[in-house]
Amino acid sequence: MFGAGGGTSSYREIEETDLIILWGSNARETHTIFFHHVLKGVRDGARLFVVDPRRTGSAEWADGWLGLNVGTDIPLANAVAREIIHAGLVNEAFVGRATTGFAELAAAVEPWTPEAAERETGVPAAAIRELAHAYARAERAQLCWTLGITEHHNATDNVRALINLALLTGHVGRYGSGLNPLRGQNNVQGGGDMGAIPDRLPGFQDILDPAVRARFGAAYGREIQPRHGMHLTQMLEAMDRRELTTAYCVGENPAQSEADSGRTVKRLGDLDHLVVQDIFLTRTARLADVVLPASAAWCESEGTVTNSERRVQRVRKALDPPGEARDDIAIISDLARRLGHDWGAPSAEEIWDEVRSLAPIFAGMSYRRLEELQGVQWPCFTEDRLEPPYLHGRLWAADPERRGAPAPFGIPRHRLPVDVLDEEFPLRLTTGRRLDSYNTGVQSGGLAFPARREEAIELSPEDAERLGLAPGDLARVSSRRASVTAPVAVDPALRPGLAFMTPHFPDRVDTNSLTIEATDPIAGTAEYKATAIRVERLSGDGPAGNER
Known part of the structure; x- marks a missing residue:
């Protein structure tokens, strides 16, 4: 818009x-x-x-x-x-x-x-x-x-x-x-900035624009094809059709992070070849044919990150990577060389300068300037000035030429959640994060640090009483796709009919095995926030875990 x-x-x-x-x-x-x-x-x-x-x-x-x-x-x-x-x-x-x-x-x-x-x-x-x-x-x-x-x-x-x-x-x-x-992880904004979007080149430049393709093609010595790639959901669907048989996964853990995770694990397992490049042996990496240990930890690499206010900041190497881990740049450059393209051994700054030369919104952000100003917000077109800290000031310009293209109102259509509630699955499960843990748990529990706590199914006081459940009781949580067992927690922040879980401890309780792979047709995002479930009390004090 x-x-x-x-x-x-x-x-x-x-x-x-x-x-x-x-x-x-x-x-x-x-x-x-x-x-x-x-x-x-x-x-x-x-x-x-x-x-x-x-x-x-x-x-x-x-x-x-x-x-x-x-x-x-x-x-x-x-x-x-x-x-x-x-x-x-x-x-x-x-x-x-x-x-x-x-x-x-x-x-x-x-x-x-x-x-x-x-x-x-x-x-x-x-x-x-x-x-x-x-x-x-x-x-x-x-x-x-x-x-x-x-x-x-x-x-x-x-x-x-x-x-x-x-x-x-x-x-x-x-x-x-x-x-x-608000971006949910460090450098999510930076990933989009650098072109990790199937219809954009670095700097959010449209890959269908002939002038943009010509500029990148001249720099790379290759013709850039005017076509969109696939986002992750489309890749997974292409795996079902055997149109995608090889995947190279860098710094992502879809075997645990994707909705209906059991289905995702099967897709990844059915690939002819899976390569995973990561700092931990994640669940996805354990499915891989080849694992490339990377040094993407924040203190082991040089580069930049971009936060939610579009501020590009420097990252500085403090430690050498452990064991056989290598810098991501070195891994990718070595892979390119083995495929017949000698990029030499570019530094992070040299790569950034290439980005600046091709993406106008970063042109004024030299490493020197990022250091001096402790980060710069994009857009920054030249090294002798800073733009206002807010975007789209052009919309207020009196001159129509300066104002540019108007912003269109959208006409959103209300559609209820795909996973409907009924007598068999009467509760609405919504998922999210907690303060003391992180995403699929790889960086904040299990492999990195001892987990502070295990996952629980959080219920309203009214629902817990109706189901005969007390805090600490073990319950089976079932959706139309899977079941897990988890201890019960009672949270007065929840209204009757609403339950809450996180994906932080999937090795113990695989929350995402419950969620539905109903996706937005444009963004490809799954409906993690609206799963239909039932909760049943289990006798005894058996361990929490995953079922199928």
Whole structure:
């Protein structure tokens, strides 16, 4: 909708805004550094609203918590948009100058009165009106989201619905106002920046653009083909059809991180050849024909990382890699040489300078400048100036030529979760992260450190009482795909009908074996947040574990 894949604001702006919305984000536990900036903003007078099915630790700091039913983000956002329109709070000058499709959006959200949204989302109509008026009337406002919005089968529409709110109110393209997808791991933003996206070259340049392909082709001495590659979900589907029979996996653990993980393990096991390059012998690596031990640990490599505010920062080597582990650059360069392409032995800085020469948004970021300024936000086009810390200021320009292409409103369509609730599977399982652990557990437990605790199935007090379960009881958790056994925990932050687990301890409790591989047709993201389950008490005190 804006032509760039990055958060629009700097962290400092979070501290100096008037209103912050965390939508589908428990930043208190999952983006702790970012949440420090949120708390500074709250301390200085910013209002905080949290939209989340659970009353999370983040919600404890909020002026308002909107506890919606899982999978109803679009009705809620559409109701907020409708209220902004009907209350006369639209920034008409901005909408008329910088956007397209307002009439179509207004017609699409018209059925979503706050009362209609309350029936669908469970959020009181008064709370919907309060959020709409607070957001629209704020001088500066930040709207932030993460996996609670994107891990759905309609993820792209969820994001469009949130962007619509910023476009209606003009809360983008100005200091203190913005839209911020918070990145879940170190350098996720940097991966996209460097072209690890099937339709983009480094710097988010469209691979279908002839001028872009010509520039990269001249540098590489190769014609760049005008076609999109496959994202991970498409790769897995191609494995089913035997159209993809070889995979090279670098720094990723899909055998544990993908939805319906049992199916993913089978796909990987059926490949003719699997290569894994990683710092640990992950579950995926144990399936591989060849394992390339890498030194990608933060203190063993030179390079850069990019965080959620688009800040590129230097990484410096402090230790030599252990054993036979090698730097990723050395591994890939050696592989290229054996395939007939001698790249020499490029340093991380030489590779970065090549990126700068091909991607204009990084052109002004020399290593020297990154060192002197302790990181620089993109875009940075020249070495003699810095751009504003926020993106899309062009949308406010009076000159139409400077303003460029307008931002289109999206027309998101509400679709309920694919994994429906019924008498056999009456509970909704949503998954997420906890503060003291990390993703598939490789870096924060098991292989790296002794795990601090094992996984549990968290239930509301009402559901635990109804099922005859007490904290510490062992239960079988079943979906339409698999069953696992896990101890019970009771969490008053959960409403009746909602359960919570993490993927942090898959060797003990493989949470992702339960989740459904229903994916967004554009982004390919699976619906980790909306699994239908049942929970049954097991007799005795047997160990937690995975079943099939």
